[in-house]
Amino acid sequence: MKPAVEAIIEQSVISVAPMEGLTTFPMRLWLSIVSQPQSMTTPFLRVTRAFPEREIPSTFAPELYQLRDVLPYTITPQFISGDPEQFLRAADMLPPSIAPILEINCGCPSPNSLGRLAGSGMLHDAESYGRTIERLSAHLGPGRLAVKMRLGIDSPEEFPVLLAAIASLPLARLTIHGRTRADGYRGHARWPLIQRGAEDAQAPVIASGDVLGIESIKTLFREAPSLKGAMIGRGVLRNPWVFTEIRRGHPTEMSLLTFVNALLCYVLIQELWHSHPQKLITRISSGRIGNPCGTDYGAWEKLTVELTAIVFGVPFVLNHGFGLPSDAVSPVAFGRLKILWAYLRSGLPESFAKASIVRSKSLGQFFERLLEAGRELEKPTLPITHQAEWDSLFAGARG
Numbered sequence: 001m002k003p004a005v006e007a008i009i010e011q012s013v014i015s016v017a018p019m020e021g022l023t024t025f026p027m028r029l030w031l032s033i034v035s036q037p038q039s040m041t042t043p044f045l046r047v048t049r050a051f052p053e054r055e056i057p058s059t060f061a062p063e064l065y066q067l068r069d070v071l072p073y074t075i076t077p078q079f080i081s082g083d084p085e086q087f088l089r090a091a092d093m094l095p096p097s098i099a100p101i102l103e104i105n106c107g108c109p110s111p112n113s114l115g116r117l118a119g120s121g122m123l124h125d126a127e128s129y130g131r132t133i134e135r136l137s138a139h140l141g142p143g144r145l146a147v148k149m150r151l152g153i154d155s156p157e158e159f160p161v162l163l164a165a166i167a168s169l170p171l172a173r174l175t176i177h178g179r180t181r182a183d184g185y186r187g188h189a190r191w192p193l194i195q196r197g198a199e200d201a202q203a204p205v206i207a208s209g210d211v212l213g214i215e216s217i218k219t220l221f222r223e224a225p226s227l228k229g230a231m232i233g234r235g236v237l238r239n240p241w242v243f244t245e246i247r248r249g250h251p252t253e254m255s256l257l258t259f260v261n262a263l264l265c266y267v268l269i270q271e272l273w274h275s276h277p278q279k280l281i282t283r284i285s286s287g288r289i290g291n292p293c294g295t296d297y298g299a300w301e302k303l304t305v306e307l308t309a310i311v312f313g314v315p316f317v318l319n320h321g322f323g324l325p326s327d328a329v330s331p332v333a334f335g336r337l338k339i340l341w342a343y344l345r346s347g348l349p350e351s352f353a354k355a356s357i358v359r360s361k362s363l364g365q366f367f368e369r370l371l372e373a374g375r376e377l378e379k380p381t382l383p384i385t386h387q388a389e390w391d392s393l394f395a396g397a398r399g
């Protein structure tokens with residue numbers, strides 16, 4: 001009997017996709033607290049002749065160094081380079097004891113990458129792509145190199161030849177983003193081609209593109225049953241509780257104050273990472289920050305108290321009567337919150353779509369307006385679930 005799709009999903013690795021500028025360490029930490037994904041990949045580190053000089057900066061992935069085995073997810077470092085020599089030079093700075101798997105980015109669509117034959121630029125010629133990946137894989141040894149690729153540069157018709165060039169290699173995993181470079185991030189990822197990759201490649205294949213929640217992941221695994229996992233990219237920003245949704249099999253709901261304090265924790269983690277990274281690392285190492293909170297108000301309250309005490313010197317939680325000072329955090333941390341919000345609001349009820357929230361000039365104003373929007377909710381709980389019809393309005397679909 002064919003296993004039910006739910007059982008296949010349970011046995012698969014559902015992870016956070018790398019997103020440059022977004023899934024840096026503070027976001028990864030917060031996502032782990034929010035909904036405990038099993039595994040994540042760093043955004044790419046651009047490797048050149050001059051960088052990194054002697055060692056990988058520890059801020060790139062503290063999970064590999066000071067926070068080794070402290071947080072409940074595995075982390076795969078990703079590099080991008082148009083020069084295989086430089087990739088290997090940097091790879092030697094991360095021995096297998098530190099990074100059992102190392103990923104090469106063969107998908108970045110930026111003109112800068114393309115021009116340097118890095119990222120999706122590596123896909124310009126299937127033969128040289130195959131040769132380069134084979135060489136890197138041989139140097140690192142079987143089961144160590146992971147590859148993340150797009151379907152091609154201009155057309156998905158390039159994919160079968162690109163796939164054939166690396167299909168027999170003993171890679172740790174092959175992640176296929178079901179779009180071409182020309183697609184950017186628009187249009188629907190071509191899951192049937194990813195299934196073809198999963199049938200032909202020797203390595204476990206992971207799908208990337210358009211996984212947004214329990215319903216889309218079920219459809220993906222029905223259409224591509226040979227997959228060993230899936231990565232969620234923009235979907236984790238639209239609904240950071242998406243891993244809870246997938247585990248439970250239905251969308252999540254929480255109280256407004258749970259949600260608001262979870263967001264406050266996000267901005268405070270960003271603030272701490274920006275201004276006192278060592279303080280944050282010490283608190284994580286001692287187990288005071290990093291425990292799962294999910295949709296549990298009590299757990300978020302405890303974390304909010306811990307973080308406000310460090311950042312403001314006064315422990316408190318946000319509620320309907322409590323305001324924040326207008327210059328509460330640095331513009332960097334506030335900016336990070338606004339970027340997250342641009343995606344997140346597309347997963348919320350309509351009262352949160354107000355432009356006034358986006359236009360808030362300070363953290364205090366932002367949370368005041370958020371609480372105000374929350375008063376318009378019909379039910380005492382706040383549902384968070386992906387709403388496809390809103391993606392074109394916000395949530396980064398245009399990019």
Ligand SMILES: Cc1cc2nc3c(=O)[nH]c(=O)nc-3n(C[C@H](O)[C@H](O)[C@H](O)COP(=O)(O)O)c2cc1C
Nearest residue numbers: 017018019020043044177208209210211232233234
């Ligand atoms: C802002 C942004 C930055 C990204 N940065 C990276 C990156 O550093 N490395 C990478 O392999 N993919 C990167 N991607 C691609 C994602 O990992 C993922 O493959 C893509 O967004 C498709 O998945 P989605 O439809 O779930 O978002 C990025 C995507 C976005 C939107």
